[in-house]
Amino acid sequence: MTRLRWTRPAPRLLLDSAILVLLLVAFAYWWQGNLAHEIVGTIFFVLLIRHLVNNGRWWSAARRGPYDLRRAMSLILTLLLAASMAVLLLTSLAISQSLFAFLPQPGLFTMREMHWFSAYWIMAIVGLHLGLNWGRVTSLLRSIGWMNGRTRVWAVLGGLCALALAVQGYFSASVLGLWSRLSFQYSLAMWDFNEAVLPFFGHWLAVIGLFAVLGHHVLRLAALAQPAR
Ligand code: HEM
Numbered sequence: 001m002t003r004l005r006w007t008r009p010a011p012r013l014l015l016d017s018a019i020l021v022l023l024l025v026a027f028a029y030w031w032q033g034n035l036a037h038e039i040v041g042t043i044f045f046v047l048l049i050r051h052l053v054n055n056g057r058w059w060s061a062a063r064r065g066p067y068d069l070r071r072a073m074s075l076i077l078t079l080l081l082a083a084s085m086a087v088l089l090l091t092s093l094a095i096s097q098s099l100f101a102f103l104p105q106p107g108l109f110t111m112r113e114m115h116w117f118s119a120y121w122i123m124a125i126v127g128l129h130l131g132l133n134w135g136r137v138t139s140l141l142r143s144i145g146w147m148n149g150r151t152r153v154w155a156v157l158g159g160l161c162a163l164a165l166a167v168q169g170y171f172s173a174s175v176l177g178l179w180s181r182l183s184f185q186y187s188l189a190m191w192d193f194n195e196a197v198l199p200f201f202g203h204w205l206a207v208i209g210l211f212a213v214l215g216h217h218v219l220r221l222a223a224l225a226q227p228a229r
Pocket of ligand 1: 022023026027029030034037038039040041042044088092093095096097099100112115116119120
């Protein structure tokens with residue numbers, strides 16, 4: 001039997017997609033209940049470790065220069081993502097009511113608030129992270145035979161879809177109360193899972209899409225602003 005090699009393009013893409021799906025599912029706290037939420041969140045963190053191992057070379061290369069604007073932006077964003085994930089992980093352990101309830105629970109109220117707010121920020125940063133690494137994603141897709149033979153028509157269609165996604169993402173963020181939560185304020189927006197389930201995930205996907213489009217284009221602008229060497 002051949003061993004599954006996680007560093008190969010198809011398993012890598014599968015792993016990254018699974019991480020994204022688990023992140024979205026973890027957000028539907030009031031749909032799943034506490035135990036399912038904690039299980040989904042814990043699997044998310046386990047897969048995230050594999051994602052970090054797959055990209056281990058990035059961390060060792062990060063110590064080596066030179067740094068242009070594009071690379072500096074990518075480093076800052078990755079560090080922000082790592083910091084917010086660390087906050088989410090630590091607060092998860094601190095507020096757990098099921099899997100890790102045996103652990104001490106210092107400052108429960110503050111920890112809960114940090115858990116929610118870091119989770120909302122992570123959605124925005126994950127989107128930016130995806131946009132910044134979009135070139136890497138498309139090269140992985142090409143290596144498994146997708147997106148080959150990209151013509152100008154496809155590039156224009158892709159651009160229009162990205163624009164539509166960004167507009168939808170802006171409105172979806174308002175529906176989900178994301179804008180106020182990103183400024184650390186409470187929001188009255190509460191999703192009613194008895195009414196509908198799928199649109200909840202659709203809205204979050206659009207939000208990630210909005211930030212991915214932003215990240216991708218800001219990076220392109222940074223590359224243009226770079227003096228030619
Ligand atoms: C992908 C990782 C995770 C994300 C994105 C996430 C996100 C969230 C969000 C957004 C809420 C607030 C739900 C609401 O009131 O609308 C929440 C609540 C909660 N989460 Fe997580 N979470 C994650 C992982 C975990 C893990 C691993 C644990 C514990 C092992 C955990 C424990 C809890 C608990 C106990 C609550 C309820 C807090 C309360 O009493 O209000 N979470 N989470």
